[in-house]
Amino acid sequence: MSTLIKFTIDGVECMAEAGTYIVEAARENGIYIPTLCNIRGVKPRGSCRICSVKVNGRPMTSCTTPVADGMEIENNTPEINDIRKAIIEALFVEGNHFCPACEKSGCCELQALAYRFKMMVPRFPYNFPRKEVDASSPKLIKDHNRCILCKRCIRAIKTEDGKNVFAFVKRGRNVRIIMDPVLGEQMSDELAQKAVEICPVGALLPREKGYQTPIGKRKYDLEPIGSDIEKK
């Protein structure tokens, strides 16, 4: 039997089942906490830190921290929002994100967060890393320039018998995603499409498709990311 507990987010009283992660509990109460690496229904990793909140004064990732009775959570504060904005800016400078020509523009979560947090110019210098487009897979094109290393594809795209199709190779600034050459080639069109959709940016591209949704009808064209949660 579920137990409802009480907590506050930015002083607003909320209720959720005990054990619910903060990000989900907030959603159930109509409060948006931004996420990037998190995928609903897949075990959270807390790697991108964009969902950071303060719990009773301490910084925590809301996608990996369950709510507890009496918690006082700070979410939409200038300090926390600036940290989130800094993370977004860091992601932009670490890759080569040229939104004007990107297939994912208008549907990209990183771009949508940059708009939501009013990023104008990153506070960090651009790295302009030398990265490649890997078009060797018959199913997908991997554009490493746009990859933010969120691991969503690694965690969510698995074969019917549970094997990972994607993985990380190398370390530090050289880390990148790779596809298992055999499993990647055998991947069904549906799974390839799921990989494209699960990617928050334009790093995984379907072959011979792009810009099919007209401007004005794309996911984030009319309302900022998170508006659907806040409307509830």
Place this chain on the structure above:
Amino acid sequence: MGKKITIEPVTRVEGHGKVTIHLDNQGNVTRTRLHIVEFRGFERFVQGRPYWEAPVLVQRLCGICPVSHHLAAAKALDVIVGAGTGDGLTPTGEKMRRLMHYGQMFQSHALHFFHLASPDLLFGIDSDPLMRNIIGVALKHKDLAVQGVMMRKYGQEIIKATAGKKIHGTGAIPGGINKNLTIEERDAFLHGADPLNIDKMIEWSQAAVDFFKDYHQQNQSMIDNFAAFPSSHLSLVRKDGALDLYHGVLRAVDAEGKKILDDVDYQEYTKYINEEVRSWSYMKFPYLYHLGKENGWYRVGPLARLNTADFIPTPLAQREFELFKAYTNGKPNNMSMHMHWARLIEILHAAEMMKELLNDPDLQGDDLVTKGTKQNEGVGVIEAPRGTLFHHYRINDKDQIEMANLIVSTTNNNEPMNRAVNKVAVDYMTGQKEITEGMMNAVEVAIRAYDPCLSCATHALGQMPLEITLYDANNNLIDRKRT
């Protein structure tokens, strides 16, 4: 002692350029050059990108007529995805693209005539530069300035409805288009409140043509002789010889009207057109192979199009075309300032074409994209506002662009603009000891007639300043003036 004059930057054009003029000890013009001093590199950095990104990526060459690049690239990719050329698309696909293109032609020509060129005509080439600009036009000729702004707006709204955005949209995709036109959008363009409806746009376009004809009557000598020189002319024409700005075959005529290229499939343009590189400019010099570097150069743009076409397939523009042709007894018109006349006839044609298309129910169709047998190479050619625009792509077996070649409209006009600069420099500066602002502007007026887009032509960044510097025969700087 000889002199070298430099005009840098050239103003009221799109992009960066400078002019140098060399004078000998007697003050005779010995050499003139229009240098394009910006470099872009699009042909190189599209390499390795997935081919379907080209229409969206390469259009960033330009903020004035990105639609032209968007569509030329899309046409090249139509070939690659097996949709063929021109008529291979679905009716909705082709007509939506045509509407986008005519909207683009309309707004770009309006920008050039009303904002960039009209100050020279309204106030005079050597008038006070403080007044000789769009603000001056707005103060002294408010109605004309408002028309210019509203005509641009109408064209831009057409682009938004077809491409998704006024600048740098995504409408054209390989093999077709990603949206149709809703009934609401159509009705707003056809019957919107004054002045933003198609009938008012046609009326204003006709008035602009009439304005120029009146101006011509009053200033015949200047309009006919300023920067006039014989040349060949090249453009696309429809198979039957009609003016067609979206699709057709290549045709070129010489200064006397003899066809020197006709009925050429542009997929084979490399057999007919080559590009020469000269060390002093980032802009190449295209020429017709069979006539060689010396004689193979040609003009493109509104003047060239009216010289190559046999007729215009819309009634009001056809009537003006007949008057235009009659002025030169049916022979090609080689007068640079008549480029403005031709441009305004094209505005009228574009407005008529938009009305015809808006009334076509195919625009509300749902069959948007065609695909067929894939090819690894394709060429797309379109008549951009400034002239014939070539996009050529080759892809590898992984769908990545391996080679891109762009011959941009302004590039085709490189030699003609240099000739025009020379003509005006000789006419205005020979024997002169001092460069006046009016002389400098005369050189710019000649360049401006071509409505060059120097940024596109070098495939640039930054501002657009014209500077003229004067050097003696030993290359010592005598005088430098910036506009």
